[in-house]
Amino acid sequence: MHGSSAALHLAKKNLKVILIDQGSGGRNSSKVNAGGLRQLNRLQPEIPLAVEAIKMWKNIKELVGDDCGTAFDGQVCVAENSMDLKKLHDREIRLRELGYRHEELIDAHELKKLIPSISERCIGGLICRSDGFGSPFRSTFAFQNTAEKLGVYFRRNSGVNRIRKNDSIWYVTTDSGENYQAPIVINSAGAWGDQIALMIGEELPISAEAPLMMVTAPIEFFLKPVVIGASRKFSFKQAPNGTVLIGGGYRGKLNRATGETRVDFDQLRLSAQTVADLFPHMKKVPIVRCWAGIEGLTPDRIPVLGESGIARGFYHSFGYSSHGYLLAPLTGRLLSELIVDNKPSLSIEEFSAARFNPPVQSPCDR
Numbered sequence: 001m002h003g004s005s006a007a008l009h010l011a012k013k014n015l016k017v018i019l020i021d022q023g024s025g026g027r028n029s030s031k032v033n034a035g036g037l038r039q040l041n042r043l044q045p046e047i048p049l050a051v052e053a054i055k056m057w058k059n060i061k062e063l064v065g066d067d068c069g070t071a072f073d074g075q076v077c078v079a080e081n082s083m084d085l086k087k088l089h090d091r092e093i094r095l096r097e098l099g100y101r102h103e104e105l106i107d108a109h110e111l112k113k114l115i116p117s118i119s120e121r122c123i124g125g126l127i128c129r130s131d132g133f134g135s136p137f138r139s140t141f142a143f144q145n146t147a148e149k150l151g152v153y154f155r156r157n158s159g160v161n162r163i164r165k166n167d168s169i170w171y172v173t174t175d176s177g178e179n180y181q182a183p184i185v186i187n188s189a190g191a192w193g194d195q196i197a198l199m200i201g202e203e204l205p206i207s208a209e210a211p212l213m214m215v216t217a218p219i220e221f222f223l224k225p226v227v228i229g230a231s232r233k234f235s236f237k238q239a240p241n242g243t244v245l246i247g248g249g250y251r252g253k254l255n256r257a258t259g260e261t262r263v264d265f266d267q268l269r270l271s272a273q274t275v276a277d278l279f280p281h282m283k284k285v286p287i288v289r290c291w292a293g294i295e296g297l298t299p300d301r302i303p304v305l306g307e308s309g310i311a312r313g314f315y316h317s318f319g320y321s322s323h324g325y326l327l328a329p330l331t332g333r334l335l336s337e338l339i340v341d342n343k344p345s346l347s348i349e350e351f352s353a354a355r356f357n358p359p360v361q362s363p364c365d366r
């Protein structure tokens with residue numbers, strides 16, 4: 001989705017864009033994520049971007065012609081004990097000191113009013129009332145379709161395997177033997193972003209994981225906000241069709257080279273146990289589907305976004321570390337501003353590739 005967002009925004013600025021994908025585009029992550037649109041609990045460098053991204057999602061139809069199944073009934077991080085509550089309270093204070101007001105501590109009474117079926121063990125929470133969720137599948141298609149309508153050429157099912165530079169022009173070769181050339185390249189290869197970076201001689205650290213998801217059978221409507229855990233791995237939302245989507249941090253097995261994942265049922269059991277603890281009425285609800293996606297994580301859990309640390313005209317947008325769905329409409333816009341106008345409307349310096357490597361000359365620039 002970050003690739004098609006960049007393509008879409010660049011096409012809007014009248015650049016000719018080719019998007020090359022080794023698959024159909026977002027099969028492992030953008031199309032199959034949990035759909036959480038969350039400013040809540042964001043790492044500090046990402047907060048300004050998260051706040052701006054939510055504004056874009058609220059008007060997403062203007063950008064991509066579809067509301068992408070979005071709903072904004074808030075997200076709440078629930079405390080199960082006094083330590084959790086203190087952690088959330090401290091965060092609220094820290095954010096207020098930084099000038100943010102979007103996260104607000106609520107007590108057990110307010111929590112119960114919002115979510116009557118939540119277990120008595122939950123003693124409060126931190127809520128962001130403007131958060132919500134969307135449909136990842138619809139969103140990814142909406143971004144791809146809009147980019148295509150704006151003239152972006154999609155080359156699908158053909159992986160990039162070589163990149164070199166000559167006289168300020170990048171030469172990109174694919175598995176099917178095609179060659180493309182352009183003055184600008186954006187690496188938006190998700191969990192494989194480090195491999196693309198290595199093709200220009202830039203070493204960027206990323207670890208790939210296979211986050212697990214499961215979906216229940218449809219049940220009577222009982223939940224509006226998205227619920228996440230303060231100390232337990234847990235995210236929980238009810239879709240408009242009544243099914244409940246459960247994720248939040250347990251991992252399956254992954255072979256990154258082949259892109260294959262396997263569901264780990266022991267991990268899913270832990271996830272199901274948390275659900276039963278927090279929502280006792282869910283104990284007997286059947287799980288109808290489960291899967292493991294693939295996500296690339298950086299060591300500091302914030303993305304690599306901006307120009308390469310070693311080569312001009314080469315940009316990165318990857319490593320969204322399990323929370324990149326929210327940021328996708330915005331990162332493409334910021335990259336297009338950086339590339340075309342020389343300055344993004346929000347600072348992305350903290351996401352620079354150079355934070356991992358002292359700047360040195362690329363073999364491509366020599």
Ligand SMILES: Cc1cc2nc3c(=O)[nH]c(=O)nc-3n(C[C@H](O)[C@H](O)[C@H](O)COP(=O)(O)OP(=O)(O)OC[C@H]3O[C@@H](n4cnc5c(N)ncnc54)[C@H](O)[C@@H]3O)c2cc1C
Nearest residue numbers: 001002022026030033034036160190293320323324325326
């Ligand atoms: C199960 C799960 C739940 C999640 N839940 C949330 C959530 O609730 N909220 C949230 O904000 N985020 C969530 N995320 C994270 C979010 O989905 C990702 O951060 C985001 O989708 C990453 O988008 P991307 O475009 O960088 O990567 P991708 O969608 O993985 O796209 C990268 C593309 O690069 C292509 N590619 C790779 N190598 C090559 C190559 N050599 N040549 C050509 N193409 C290549 C791939 O085929 C792929 O299509 C979740 C992720 C998962 C897996």
